Amino acid sequence: LDTLGVDEPAVLMGCSMGGGLAMDFALTYPARTKALIMVDSGPGGLDLDVPMSPLFDEAEVAYEAGDLDRTAELEVQIWFDGRDRTPDQVDPAMRQLAYDMNRIALSHEAKELGEQRPNMDTPAWERLGELTVSVLVIVGTHDELYTFAAADYMVKHIPSARKVVIDDAAHLPNLDHPAVFRQIVTSFLNALDG
Secondary structure, three states, rough: OOOOOOOOOOEEOOOOOOHHHHHHHHHHOOEEEEEEEEEEEOOOOOOOOOOOOHHHHHHHHHHHHOOOHHHHHHHHHHHOOOOOHHHHHHOHHHHHHHHHHHHHHHHHHHHOOOOOOOOOOOOOOHHHHHHHOOEEEEEEEEEEOOHHHHHHHHHHHOOOOEEEOOOOOOHHHHHHOHHHHHHHHHHHHHHHHO
């Protein structure tokens, strides 16, 4: 933001891990944050006891075996198809896009490109009461149960948070239903300026 010369507080939006990053930024730089949009994500460090898809174990086995194509397919089943949907029930072009993006990320991960940096000293889930900006929490109906539990946790612990559920969407509602997603975000932004 400094490099771009952006001095005004920003509306931060992130999906999945990007939401956690946006929240970490909002907690670290509250004066630079106007609002926060968490899309199928949760605060860093939040550990919830909810069942996870058995496909996670299969994906880990495939990754360890070096089968990145299989890993990408399993992860697309988890994150794009979601719970209770099959590949034939989703937009094939958007599903392919999700697969292609994930396959690139997996190839970089396998090459050990980049580095994972530690989260904040105090995890975000312990600091939710510090968020004073408006927070929109978006979750797709077919996403993992953890994501629903994280959304409910945020709404309970962030006074300004409200949750919107997008029907027939999984972890990437912006790809599942772009027009609906855009309308929800636009409405939130308009309310900020109104």
